[in-house]
Amino acid sequence: MATTPAELFERHHVAIYRYLLRMTGSRETAEELTQDVFVRVLKGLELYQERDRERAWLFRIARNLRCDLARRWQRQPPSASLENVEALEPQRQELQLSLTRALAALAEDDREAFVLGEIGGFSYEEIGVICETTPAAIRSRIYRARLALRRTLEAPAVRERSFVRGTHA
């Protein structure tokens, strides 16, 4: 039985939203693009049959929409946005803000590879397909991203909270 757009939305919209939020730095833009992804799915689902690759397919649509928007707007690299974390408690706000700022400071290619790996849960090969490059390039991009994030997140307060939250996860 074919997967319905509603089922795809239910399963993947949060991950797609997080990817778009991390890539655009704007909650409004991420929400608009997330909606656009699934509206496209709604209009053209018959083109898609491979259930096991639905996640990669959706992320590819999200990436194409994001790139189209970036080309239209010629946007600056995203900046850390307070509004994205204002509803969280103070400790988590600090961690999320540090992460948001650190991610925003990465080169776009490195950030995208890292976000697709960590948030999307994709392999190097899958990210390579989504980003139209080789798995080896993705491996290097993620490594560079981790090194940069390591330096940014190693402030004592953030390090301690990351550890504490990790033990409760």
Added chain:
Amino acid sequence: MREDFEVLSAVLDGDAVDIGQLAAALDDPEGRRVFVDFVKVRQATANDDIAPRGEFYDRVPGDLTLRARTKGRSLPYPLAAAAILLAMLFGSMLDLNVSRQDPSAPGPPEPTRVLRFEPGVDWQP
């Protein structure tokens, strides 16, 4: 920063790595620090649980939300409650009718013979 620490990032992602390179990286104290920091970065990212705001779901087309799809097919709550109440009332009336004795109805027939069984004789307990 040594280039071969990339193997630590790759092993964290479950990628196939050269065991010799991995061992060399982990032999280096800096490599071990880097690996622990990579795990911390992963934990920090895993705790990223930001989701769309409530207004987002109001804007999403109804065809995309499971709730919206079933909404049109379900009964309104007052109607559903009334249907349940009626069903319960009807059920209890049936039950009353079945269990109630009708005084004008004929009683059971008289027995024509009586069988008696002795424990230890007709059956063993």
